Amino acid sequence: MDIIIAGAGRVGFNLARTLSIGHNVTIIDRNAEALHRLQESLDILPIHGDIEDPHTYRKLIDKEADLFIAVTDTDEANLISTLIADDMIDVKRKVIRLRNAFFDRSSIRDKLGISKTVFPLRITSETVATLLDYPKANNVKSFRHTAFKLISVWATSLNEATVIEREGFDIVGIERGKHFFVPQDGTPVKPHDLVYLFGDEAKIRELCRRFDTETPRSIERCIVFGAGDLGISIAKKLIENGKEVKLIEKDMTLCETAEEKLEGEAMMLSCKYGTQELFEEEGLEYADMMIAATNNDEYNIIKCLEAKEHGIHKVVAVNNEREYYNLMHTLGIVVVRGPKMSAYNAILESLYTSSVVMERKFCGGKAVIFLRKVFKQSHLIGKKVKPPKKKDHIKIYLIREDRLIPFEEAETMEEGDVLVGFTAEEHAPKLKVWFYGL
Structure with a gap:
């Protein structure tokens, strides 16, 4: 396929790296340094320029493209770039990344002829929300053509290698240390394996309770670190599900914005001077689940470790860097794809x-x-x-x-x-x- 990507940030870079294998990829960005790094490592055609400026597309006039993907951080830039591309290039399919959920409810997608809209903030928030129904699970995936689910759980409560009797489900994967493998029948599960179970969710729930006896059976009290757009989106989902939410942020401006957007339904806590005292003064250690949802993966890891140290068993870190995945799992942290990783995976899956x-x-x-x-x-x-x-x-x-x-x-x-x-x-x-x- 001939593919054009507007935006050479983290999402655009990862898409270019994946799609350049077997496809002709052109990538547009005004960051010359980012384009140079891409060109050094990948077989792609870089175009330097503003994706909102029609002049940038002059090299592509009257050319055909199977796919146009707009993945900058700005909704306006992505929408305008699809308009320009549609006018100057013969594009068969358009895929766009958006932050504002308003565009999902409007007719803009149809008017612009967009094939696929991806809302990463919503994807990440909904992933966190699924954990409310499966407190013992590490992750839950549902599928369009079957009611069966793929549920992963840590075998933290096993004391020895155990062969699991499989009725109504099967073990379709085991992550042991840094290695993933598909086990053969009769392969035992070892303590601290991350086990992937596929099948009847009721049967899987029973096994999850056997594998994990520490995590609460229900999640009612939640803490969210980070009051940016993602933290607010996650807090909204938790509140919609009737959960008690405390939102923690060190930036007072973000605190005020979150307070306004959440209409006072979550308790706002400022951690300008650190979080150690907050755990004791605000009773945070009694939370059933803590979600670290800042845009800094390293900070999210630290907050999760602090929460575990204070006795919170279910800790979730939003992650945008694949290289931290193994580290987080080694530390017993539930990993949820951040907006950038969600955008990348959602686009590839589509x-x-x-x-x-x-x-x-x-x-x-x-x-x-x-x-x-x-x-x-x-x-x-x-x-x-x-x-x-x-x-x-x-x-x-x-x-x-x-x-x-x-x-x-x-x-x-x-x-x-x-x-x-x-x-x-x-x-x-x-x-x-x-x-x-x-």
Whole structure:
């Protein structure tokens, strides 16, 4: 594909790095230094200029592009760039990153012919909110074509390696230390493994309670560190779910803004002179969950460690740097993708997901899920499908009538069947070929 990316910040850089493998990528930004770094490491075409200035696009006039992606930090810049691109370039699809949820409710997307709008603040906030329903879980993923869920949980309460009896679910991945692998049947779970479970959520909840006896069974009292846009968005979600929220911020201006936007429904606490006294004076140690939601990953880690030190078992850090993922897990911190990582992953998932095959990543990008449903008009109905010849490092299941069936032998496909596969990232290309080749 011919792809144009407007914005060479962290999201644009990561997209260019991923998409430049196998695609022709052009990236536009007014930061010459950022473009130079990109050009040094990637096979891309850089264009120096303001994405809101039509003059910047003169090199692309009358050219065709399969995809235009606008991912700067500014909604206005992203919207204007899509208008200019639409006018000067023959663009087939447009994807845009936006902060203001108003644009999701307006008709602007349709008027501008935008194929996909991504709202990273909302994605991150909703991810945090899912933890309210699954207090013991590290992460929860839902899917469009099945009620089954992918839920990860730390095996912190196991005292020894244990073979888990799997009924209504299966173990589709284990992160042990820094290594992720897809376990074979009979592989024991070891203490402090991060275990990925797929299947009936009621059955998985029972196992989660067995794996983790320390985390509260329900979450009612929440602390949010950081009163920027993300902290406010998370606080709103928690309040909507009826939770008690205390929002902590050292910048008094942000405190005042948050107080106004939240209409006094969250208690605002200033930590201008540190947080040590706050834990004792405000009773923060009695919180059920603490979320560090500043735009500084290192600061988020420190706040989580402080909270754990004061006895809070469920600590969540918003993370925008993949390199901190392993460190956070080693420290027992729940990791939630920050707005930048959410934007990057949401855009890639929209590109890699077709009307036939859905592709999702998990375990911090170390693992991949493929999912394919047999629709009413599918050519697969009545066809006998065989599993891949080499089954190492992968697990494939057939979901039929709410049953999770290991896909180990040839099966005749029926309408409504769902095939779902799990594998580590390094083995994903082979599994992807199998799913698309059905």
